[in-house]
Amino acid sequence: MGLPEPTTSRELLPALADAPGHLLWRAAARVTAELGTRLPAGVDIHAYAALLALAGGATRSQQAIAAMVDVSRTTMVRVAADLTEQRLVERVRNPDDRRSYALTRTPEGAAAARGWRRHAEDLEDALTAGFTPAEREDLRRLLLGIVAGELSPDTPEPLLESLGFLITRAHQRMHRAYAAALEALRIEPRHFGVLTTLTSLGPVPQAELGRQLGVSGASVVQMVDDLEARGLVERRRLETDRRTQVLHLVQPEAGEVLAEATRIAESTAAERLGGIDAAQARRLVLLLQRFVTAP
Template structure:
């Protein structure tokens, strides 16, 4: 059975292409940009034997210090089972360890190891040229402006989406 769909005269259909006036346009463009950036960063991380999901946890451990898994779930947008698998992978590689949290025998904090810090630094070195390739089509000052705009879009004063 066909449904009669009447298009609102002022409505714009989302295409995700330049000039798209749809309310979904920004999200579609951000998704495509994310896919491109993720592919470039995966290219940098591949030779180091880790994936973006591992590196996301290492970033949080460097920024926060020892962190309980539930906080890693919130910080990375992952789920509990996914974080457990990632931390298991990092432990197997000697890049992170779980340690008891004083005062709560049931909770373990994840901490980056010296080897994890070395890999973290190596990933930044490997990603440098690839990140430059990612923004090569932008003009002078545009990569910095893009970072500023995306930071302002992503970060709100209370750290939560508005």
């Protein structure tokens, strides 16, 4: 599903707490973290989604499955190979193109999908432990309102019911649009978070930046390297502790870029949330805030 790096952080910077794009990124990161800790060995969420896509005797190409469950072709190649080796799917001639092959689910694959569904449902319960059934359904409905236009008409019902699937799908949809819009500024969506955090907090060490954004130290280093090369951020060593580097914005360039990136973020969010009205968008923000900050 193309998830962001996992994180255990539950904090939200006030300056980013109302930004739908940031909330979806953080929510998708939480899904990734839960996937890594909740699913037992041998259960692969991408393989499960692929088996669902082949329900009812369907025969589909790897490319079609990848598009339906929203994974990269590289991931789908690995998943298909693993499922074939386990005899959960078999390769057959593609009915739409006899020169290529497609996948069909075996009886063993159908049994595996039934067994794995319990683990997928346990994951959903863990993700929404603090939600009432009505709140959980409200979040699902709002997310579906955002992504419905991009889903295959025959997307399996268990995926349409999955908050993990819908959150990551909505995140990727928002991320792609925002990344494309930011190309003219020569920054990426993740850099927007860095610039916003430094503007809000002032100069801070790299470790504090990572804590605020809920990303690893390695990711912080890469983002700061990018922004330093772009001339928007610089590292300075503390006079009182030369081992500690503090991050400073380079003005006025950083402020100008952030102002334009903020405008683009707002317009992108308005466009990508077009399937729901303003009141629903606010409700989505509040539910995502709880999803991200839940203990």
